[in-house]
Amino acid sequence: EIVLTQSPGTLSLSPGERATLSCRASQSVSSNYLAWYQHRPGQAPRLLIYGASSRAAGIPDRFSGSGSGTDFTLTISRLEPEDFVVYYCQQYGRSPGTFGQGTKVEIK
Amino acid sequence: QVQLVESGGGVVQPGRSLRLSCAASGSRISGYGMHWVRQAPGKGLEWVAVIYYDGRNQFYADSVKGRFTISRDNSKNTVYLQMDSLRAEDTAVYYCATDHGAGGWNYFEHWGQGTLVTVSS
Numbered sequence: 001e002i003v004l005t006q007s008p009g010t011l012s013l014s015p016g017e018r019a020t021l022s023c024r025a026s027q028s029v030s031s032n033y034l035a036w037y038q039h040r041p042g043q044a045p046r047l048l049i050y051g052a053s054s055r056a057a058g059i060p061d062r063f064s065g066s067g068s069g070t071d072f073t074l075t076i077s078r079l080e081p082e083d084f085v086v087y088y089c090q091q092y093g094r095s096p097g098t099f100g101q102g103t104k105v106e107i108k
Numbered sequence: 109q110v111q112l113v114e115s116g117g118g119v120v121q122p123g124r125s126l127r128l129s130c131a132a133s134g135s136r137i138s139g140y141g142m143h144w145v146r147q148a149p150g151k152g153l154e155w156v157a158v159i160y161y162d163g164r165n166q167f168y169a170d171s172v173k174g175r176f177t178i179s180r181d182n183s184k185n186t187v188y189l190q191m192d193s194l195r196a197e198d199t200a201v202y203y204c205a206t207d208h209g210a211g212g213w214n215y216f217e218h219w220g221q222g223t224l225v226t227v228s229s
């Protein structure tokens with residue numbers, strides 16, 4: 001199974017700043033089948049990015065994804081107050097689909 | 109837009125069984141694979157099981173294989189997770205989610221808000 005390692009575990013930033021979240025895979029992710037999800041406590045996880053760089057429907061353009069092979073990045077260009085939650089990457093190129101352990105973005 | 113609502117969670121003793129339901133509304137899920145994903149306290153997301161659109165194929169995480177059974181009733185727009193021989197380590201919030209495709213190996217497009225299962229004596 002492909003292991004995804006997210007870094008950092010916690011990111012402390014201020015509203016308006018840029019956030020850069022990393023997701024590294026133990027093996028190459030085929031066809032860049034990499035997704036990012038946002039998860040607020042007590043709520044349903046929300047799909048942000050699929051195919052490494054395609055924004056899901058209704059996702060603001062301050063969220064962007066990039067990367068290929070084993071290294072992927074989620075960038076939030078200017079943090080809004082509602083963005084301070086947890087983010088997970090997921091690979092779906094090889095079964096079983098696996099998740100990273102998550103990055104928490106907290107207010108500095 | 110699909111809305112998913114999980115139910116059936118609760119407190120159960122080790123070794124007992126529990127059946128979770130995931131009811132969809134707003135759109136038919138009969139054309140989509142459906143997943144269960146869980147999150148143990150203080151942990152990240154863990155994929156549990158998937159069932160293809162027609163119910164003919166199911167796959168499980170090693171941690172639940174032989175104990176959990178996923179099924180679906182497309183006439184009721186509902187997916188189920190039968191959990192037998194429950195263990196303390198099965199304690200988690202359980203989410204259902206739609207696959208982007210008809211099978212089970214795509215990204216998860218829509219999610220429910222989850223139902224909490226606590227396994228404790």
